[in-house]
Amino acid sequence: MTEPKLTDFTQPTPQLVEWTRDLVPGSALDIGTGNGRNALFLAREGWAVTANDTDQALLTELAKSFKSQNLTGNFIEGNISNLDLHESYDLVVCLMVLHFLDALQIIAAVDRLKAVTKPGGCCIISAFTDANPTGTRPYLFAHNGLRDAFATWNILHYEEHLGSWVLPPGKTDPIQYMTARVLAEKPAV
Numbered sequence: 129m130t131e132p133k134l135t136d137f138t139q140p141t142p143q144l145v146e147w148t149r150d151l152v153p154g155s156a157l158d159i160g161t162g163n164g165r166n167a168l169f170l171a172r173e174g175w176a177v178t179a180n181d182t183d184q185a186l187l188t189e190l191a192k193s194f195k196s197q198n199l200t201g202n203f204i205e206g207n208i209s210n211l212d213l214h215e216s217y218d219l220v221v222c223l224m225v226l227h228f229l230d231a232l233q234i235i236a237a238v239d240r241l242k243a244v245t246k247p248g249g250c251c252i253i254s255a256f257t258d259a260n261p262t263g264t265r266p267y268l269f270a271h272n273g274l275r276d277a278f279a280t281w282n283i284l285h286y287e288e289h290l291g292s293w294v295l296p297p298g299k300t301d302p303i304q305y306m307t308a309r310v311l312a313e314k315p316a317v
């Protein structure tokens with residue numbers, strides 16, 4: 129068995145890279161963008177990106193990175209639970225964010241992500257699951273829970289995977305998380 133590698137947060141999420149390869153670039157929303165590794169990747173690939181985070185400092189840095197790479201983007205600070213979203217997007221991304229929310233907030237957040245996806249558009253979402261070997265979170269998806277949240281959509285990819293090592297902020301021991309990931313397509317009307 130190959131030893132998992134420490135996640136490289138300077139690189140886009142490998143599944144996002146793979147799963148967007150066959151999509152035609154349009155508008156994209158990245159919720160909880162963090163350092164924006166995925167927002168930058170999508171913008172370089174021709175997507176018109178709106179990046180969101182609760183952390184304005186991260187967005188300010190990300191806007192600088194966009195500018196230095198001659199990319200344009202929109203940056204909106206706020207919490208997915210009460211974010212003012214008036215547009216819909218061809219691609220909605222929310223990677224490794226939902227496990228910061230509690231159960232009710234997660235249900236509402238997934239509904240919002242689905243609502244702001246255009247018919248025929250896609251959502252790419254990942255979150256830890258309750259097979260997580262370490263620690264607790266306000267809420268964790270059960271086995272197949274993230275897939276079930278998209279039961280009425282076309283599931284193009286779904287996986288639950290004991291992922292790469294992650295070094296939590298302020299810690300020296302890396303840990304591995306069981307992560308669920310979905311690429312789901314909203315039915316066209």
Ligand SMILES: C[S@@+](CC[C@H](N)C(=O)[O-])C[C@H]1O[C@@H](n2cnc3c(N)ncnc32)[C@H](O)[C@@H]1O
Binds near residue numbers: 161166183229
């Ligand atoms: C683990 S990082 C993941 C960053 C990025 N999605 C990635 O995969 O590299 C989680 C990010 O979500 C943001 N975040 C946490 N709770 C949030 C919320 N309720 N709404 C929007 N962003 C949130 C955090 O500030 C952080 O930048």
